[in-house]
Amino acid sequence: MMRAPRIALVAAALSAGILVASGCGGPAIPSSYGSFNAKDGVVACKFPEGWTRNGGGAAKFHGCAFESGSARIRLMADISGSAVGDIAKSAGAMAGLDNADIDPELAEELAPVAQVHEMSLVQAEEDLGELDVIATETIQTGFGDTRRSEFTVAGSLGGQTHGYLVTALGHDKRIRVVCTCPEKFWTQLKPVFDEVIGSLERGQVER
16 A cells, blocks of 8 residues: 555655756856966966866876866876877978978978877777867967867767867977867857966976
């Protein structure tokens, strides 16, 4: 005789859970930015005030993430990409890519940061799935020539993620930034991602 009430309670609980999940707020759109500086000085940048930071407190910086809801800015540094960049620089010098007569578009595509960025794209697909790259361009940050790709990637439940992948070459590290959010928030968050990416620079060593 108690079965029907128990079923009703379970149904009510499930319904409440669905309402809570569907009512979750989107990522916070910041009105101001804080300053992040890796302790070893490998990278510094702005970050959205009010977003949660995970990682990045160790003396030797490897990575951290700034998150709000379903939006994420992941900042990483490693040596392997920098080594590829050094090889590309040497090869470029031998090929005369700094020659003023060479086609500018070809020089841009063969530049060290562009070649390292191709490696970054492969690694991003390992993490996120197959990327649909909308556009790739060279921009300027505190690291000089920096490569940025805008992309989308299909979600497992039919949703779509929109984002940026950025590659910069530091003194002895490759700097990667991956900014992602659900497609429906891209218009609002694109200026936020642009602000963070544009602020990338070498940091100050903390003693």
